[in-house]
Amino acid sequence: MSLLVVRDLRVRFGRRRPAVDQVSFTIDGGERLGVIGESGSGKTVTALAVMGLLAENAVVSGSVELAGHAITALPERDMARLRGDLVTMVFQEPMTALDPTMPVGRQVAETLLLHADVERGSARARVIELLGEVGLSDPARVAAAFPHQLSGGQRQRAILAMALINAPQLVICDEPTTALDVTVQAQVLAKLDQALTASGAACLFISHDLAVVSQICDRVLVMLEGRIVERGTVAELFSAPQHPYTRGLVEAASLDRIEPGQRLPTVAGLLDAPAGES
């Protein structure tokens, strides 16, 4: 049985056109699924729907099933118990995803203490151990530091540790490396890859960067205007993109094949997408 089953998910806010429409996909245990799309294509809304964290004015239809729990119908209290334990999320912006008034180690420990029955002392030891595992060279110092005392890369690793500490079955990554520079991005991705492999966790990886997705994921969905326009393995998508939007993406991702002096390819986006595609 699949770990995550999303069927005909449709989310709309107010009277506007649905932010997510007719979205269906599954993730098996340990599998990594990438979601690609531009800003406003519904990637993040899909992720929040899986977490049960959509704003209260969202109207949701369809079903989201996570390890046998029907998320869309689950009471908030039960959902809170699953969050951080069964499913967690890594955020895009390391600058704002940590509470400025709290030492980083305590924030990571909080996730552990909420779900696992552990003593504060051993929680601290576990936090420092994990901070070391995600590649922080001085984990004890980082644990005691406040967010503003750390670099973006250090913070993002701490956030990664926060997401991984309860050995979740599904990790949702919402553009986890977009705010980092390229070298740090590569390191964080490598750590993520390593950690996912080690724990056997499944991953829903959201990005607008084809190259990043191809490093992490097995299969890919392409979203446009709230709908899935294409799906397939990473190899399929790169070798034979079907939808014109995907073709544009793949072309734009292969910049190294462009001769100097030639115009750079652009992606046909929202405005000139063929009508009626889905």
Next chain:
Amino acid sequence: MKRAQLVAGLVLVALIVITAVVSVFWTPFDPIRVVPSERLLPPGWPHVLGTDGFGIDILSRLMVGARTTLVVGIISVGLAVLIGVPLGMLAGQAGGWLDEVVMRAADVVYALPALLLAILLAAVFGASTVTAMVAIGVATIPAVARVARAGTKQVMAADFVLAARVAGTSRWGVAGRHVLPNIAPVIGVQASVGFALAILAEAALSYLGLGTPRPTPTWGNMLRDAQQYLFVMPIQTVWPGLAIALAVLGFNLLGDGLRDYLDPRLRELP
């Protein structure tokens, strides 16, 4: 410059606090005992600021008055914070109709002047320090609640709140662990400004005879007593007036200084 404001505020407030504390253990003369033979002495020695119409040392009464002022300020602002902050956080976090109900109720209280409320309470329960504290406290609630609500709304929109929710923290856990520490600075600023207003309100109430009754000295009722001798010994009105002015100035400077100190956007670049 900004730092100077904060320091000046801190010095004034510290001065008042020290005076109040000292007055518990020692005053130059008995602040209550009437000495008819020493009525209306001008400033000099041993009565540094002179004596009032009952022959009581004015400096001693001023010192004890600082105590009354601080107690009224602390309790009324404390009351406002204890009620206003949870209400504001509730409104900010819940949103929707609950938000509307709480904030419109706050508007109604805001529209009612503290003095009017105090007169009402004094008429029903008799004038006392307690009625003054309750009236001032209740009148301060809306301002505190508004600040708490605005701060809560801002913090709730931050990614780290979402991150905490993702980690499985409940709504109330988020409120206590993340929202409260983040809005504490603005609450502190508001409390400091509220304190200055409370001092002013307390003085006005005692002046009108609606606050702490005699013989307990307060700056307000000292001002009232001195008014009787305005043409005989006008200098007497200066002392309590000066004390009130300095205290209000002190807490206002402290509030402003804190605001500037805590607001990173106003912080000068190094």
